Amino acid sequence: MTLDRIYLDTFDWRLFRRGDALVEEHPLSGQRVLVLSNRDGRHTELRVPSTGRPRQPTELPAALQRRLGPKLAPRNLLDVGRERVEVWPLRMLDEDDKTVAFIDVERSPSAVRVALRPVRGYEKAADRLVALLDSQADLSGGSDPMVEVIRAGGREPGELLEPPELRLNPDDDGHVALSKVFEHLLVTMELQEEGVRQQLDPELLHDYRVAVRRTRSIEGLARRYLPEEMRRLWEQDWKWLAGVTGLPRDLDVLLLELQLEQPTITAAADVGVHELAARVSARRSLEQAKLRDALTGERYSTLKRGWRAGIADLASSPNGITAGRLARDTIGTASKHLLKAAKKIDDSSPAEDIHTARKRAKRLRYAAEMLGTALPSKDVKSVITHMKRLQDDLGQFQDAEVQLHLVRDLLDDASLGEPSSHALITGDLMMENLHARQQEARGDLVKALREFARS
Amino acid sequence: MKVIATYSIKGGVGKTAAAVNLAYLAAREGEPSLLWDLDPQGAATYLLRVRPKVKGGARAIVRRRRSLDSSIKATDFPNFDLVPADLSYRHIDLALDRTKKPTEQLADLLSPLADEYSYVFLDCAPSMSLVSESIFGAADVLLVPTIPTTLSVRTLEQLGDFLGNGGSRGKKVKRAPRVLTFFSLADRRKRLHRDVMATLSARPDVLEAAVPSATEVEQMGKHRAPVAEFAPSSRAARSYADLWCAIRKATE
Numbered sequence: 001m002t003l004d005r006i007y008l009d010t011f012d013w014r015l016f017r018r019g020d021a022l023v024e025e026h027p028l029s030g031q032r033v034l035v036l037s038n039r040d041g042r043h044t045e046l047r048v049p050s051t052g053r054p055r056q057p058t059e060l061p062a063a064l065q066r067r068l069g070p071k072l073a074p075r076n077l078l079d080v081g082r083e084r085v086e087v088w089p090l091r092m093l094d095e096d097d098k099t100v101a102f103i104d105v106e107r108s109p110s111a112v113r114v115a116l117r118p119v120r121g122y123e124k125a126a127d128r129l130v131a132l133l134d135s136q137a138d139l140s141g142g143s144d145p146m147v148e149v150i151r152a153g154g155r156e157p158g159e160l161l162e163p164p165e166l167r168l169n170p171d172d173d174g175h176v177a178l179s180k181v182f183e184h185l186l187v188t189m190e191l192q193e194e195g196v197r198q199q200l201d202p203e204l205l206h207d208y209r210v211a212v213r214r215t216r217s218i219e220g221l222a223r224r225y226l227p228e229e230m231r232r233l234w235e236q237d238w239k240w241l242a243g244v245t246g247l248p249r250d251l252d253v254l255l256l257e258l259q260l261e262q263p264t265i266t267a268a269a270d271v272g273v274h275e276l277a278a279r280v281s282a283r284r285s286l287e288q289a290k291l292r293d294a295l296t297g298e299r300y301s302t303l304k305r306g307w308r309a310g311i312a313d314l315a316s317s318p319n320g321i322t323a324g325r326l327a328r329d330t331i332g333t334a335s336k337h338l339l340k341a342a343k344k345i346d347d348s349s350p351a352e353d354i355h356t357a358r359k360r361a362k363r364l365r366y367a368a369e370m371l372g373t374a375l376p377s378k379d380v381k382s383v384i385t386h387m388k389r390l391q392d393d394l395g396q397f398q399d400a401e402v403q404l405h406l407v408r409d410l411l412d413d414a415s416l417g418e419p420s421s422h423a424l425i426t427g428d429l430m431m432e433n434l435h436a437r438q439q440e441a442r443g444d445l446v447k448a449l450r451e452f453a454r455s
Numbered sequence: 456m457k458v459i460a461t462y463s464i465k466g467g468v469g470k471t472a473a474a475v476n477l478a479y480l481a482a483r484e485g486e487p488s489l490l491w492d493l494d495p496q497g498a499a500t501y502l503l504r505v506r507p508k509v510k511g512g513a514r515a516i517v518r519r520r521r522s523l524d525s526s527i528k529a530t531d532f533p534n535f536d537l538v539p540a541d542l543s544y545r546h547i548d549l550a551l552d553r554t555k556k557p558t559e560q561l562a563d564l565l566s567p568l569a570d571e572y573s574y575v576f577l578d579c580a581p582s583m584s585l586v587s588e589s590i591f592g593a594a595d596v597l598l599v600p601t602i603p604t605t606l607s608v609r610t611l612e613q614l615g616d617f618l619g620n621g622g623s624r625g626k627k628v629k630r631a632p633r634v635l636t637f638f639s640l641a642d643r644r645k646r647l648h649r650d651v652m653a654t655l656s657a658r659p660d661v662l663e664a665a666v667p668s669a670t671e672v673e674q675m676g677k678h679r680a681p682v683a684e685f686a687p688s689s690r691a692a693r694s695y696a697d698l699w700c701a702i703r704k705a706t707e
């Protein structure tokens with residue numbers, strides 16, 4: 001029997017890390033099945049007929065969804081490795097012709113494997129078979145087939161796409177420190193780039209966008225230490241890049257919200273939820289196509305090339321102040337900016353003021369997280385913790401604000417067709433929920449900002 | 456996890472065949488299913504080629520000296536596991552009677568398996584006893600195969616009375632299962648069968664799907680497998696598929 005075996009996992013290897021393997025087996029003729037097994041003993045937990053390749057946990061058959069859904073959501077399921085194998089399935093039977101062990105002899109392009117699968121309740125029979133095979137055949141202990149297949153595809157299972165850790169030396173020159181930060185962020189972006197282009201998972205765009213935002217924040221905060229040319233040449237291009245990543249990310253968040261928070265909207269609005277989600281998906285496809293074009297276009301490659309050249313110039317032109325001093329100055333500036341914005345916020349502040357405060361809180365956090373690595377950790381730890389908390393509250397408010405606008409905009413968008421009454425009701429319910437969430441967040445964030453202003 | 460007990464006071468009405476075929480069909484759809492053969496005769500265990508032996512017997516399980524999990528055997532069919540029968544199940548009443556809340560014991564024993572299985576089928580011995588009451592306490596659905604004869608109808612009514620009156624101890628069952636009936640060993644050539652089916656089919660607890668009296672069902676003993684494995688396009692296989700469809704829908 002010849003079959004294609006496709007290993008599925010999330011980009012952050014949630015199944016592999018749990019010790020599971022989820023494989024779609026696609027015989028050249030016959031029913032496709034999804035097989036969930038434990039990688040240690042190759043004990044098959046579930047074997048479920050498949051109707052099509054699931055891209056998201058919500059598309060898995062019901063039994064697998066119940067078992068895996070909560071652990072995988074909201075990640076996408078990716079094809080992490082595939083192989084074509086010829087399989088000769090054998091069984092070990094007892095006196096009643098009951099199967100007590102499965103022996104699969106498999107030939108793949110790279111190896112011939114004998115895979116023994118114990119049967120629940122008959123583990124001793126499997127042990128006896130292993131002993132027999134060990135004594136009679138010249139077999140060597142094989143490695144995990146999933147690992148072999150993924151490695152053959154040029155990847156290391158379990159390995160995350162992360163840049164090397166950023167650690168600044170307090171005695172480094174300030175320009176050298178900034179060049180290290182910018183290089184770290186550029187590498188982060190480049191690691192996610194292909195995944196963003198291929199839309200493998202919304203989280204990759206999130207990480208990519210955060211790296212863009214961090215670059216802009218550090219560039220803005222440390223502008224007095226940067227060569228004027230570096231800012232003049234690239235500032236507008238960074239703004240453009242932040243713009244083209246913004247809407248696709250907001251639409252990702254809205255779609256996840258619709259998928260995950262569906263029960264809070266009310267079951268009766270199901271039809272409306274689906275329609276609204278379809279409108280979000282349609283707009284998202286358009287925006288993602290624009291993003292893909294942007295990331296394959298000339299402006300982007302020129303930005304990266306030019307920025308990297310700027311980073312190299314920065315590293316080779318010391319400015320005389322130490323990384324430690326630059327970090328303290330920058331964090332101090334960011335802190336002052338936030339304080340100014342925080343003092344403006346009260347119970348009736350407009351959303352724009354709250355948005356400004358959020359941006360400034362982010363800038364302070366980024367400066368503390370990145371340039372702060374040049375300082376003793378005790379000096380920056382509390383700032384980071386404080387900012388994370390503050391950002392949660394501000395984020396709740398601002399995310400609700402963005403989604404409110406998006407829902408309204410999507411329902412008004414004539415190019416997506418006239419919305420049905422179901423979609424309008426769902427939109428109204430959703431906006432009500434978002435308003436309520438925003439009001440709740442407003443109270444928390446005003447309190448948190450006041451605390452910050454006092455501290 | 457849904458617990459479905461195939462139950463009847465009468466013997467030879469098709470409980471075991473229904474339990475084996477329905478658990479097989481659920482598993483084939485990808486729903487992990489467990490069949491617990493509670494009948495000491497061990498017919499379901501035999502049909503699935505497993506030896507009727509549980510280490511420590513019924514007492515070890517009821518007294519929690521062994522977990523139910525440790526007695527589970529995989530059948531030859533994906534997603535379909537079995538807790539085999541054991542001769543000691545003849546005395547399971549005695550073991551239950553020595554516990555504090557005998558009618559809650561089966562539910563308690565099954566609860567750790569809730570994350571693992573979508574369906575548990577209980578194949579019960581034909582009796583009205585403490586085991587039956589423990590089954591009523593554990594089951595979400597009591598699936599009653601009924602041969603369309605006057606006596607079977609009477610038996611069905613007796614069961615209704617028994618459940619309504621709170622079992623042999625006269626105590627109200629905490630969580631009464633939903634009773635669903637289907638016609639088993641039905642022979643439409645017989646006028647009596649046709650008449651009884653026509654009369655009872657108006658009842659909301661009677662499922663439309665009926666399992667005919669068919670050679671393929673008898674041949675399960677020869678093939679030691681569910682009907683759909685050796686006679687997939689037979690009338691009996693189709694009937695069990697229809698029955699499973701109806702039960703799945705009713706338990707959704």
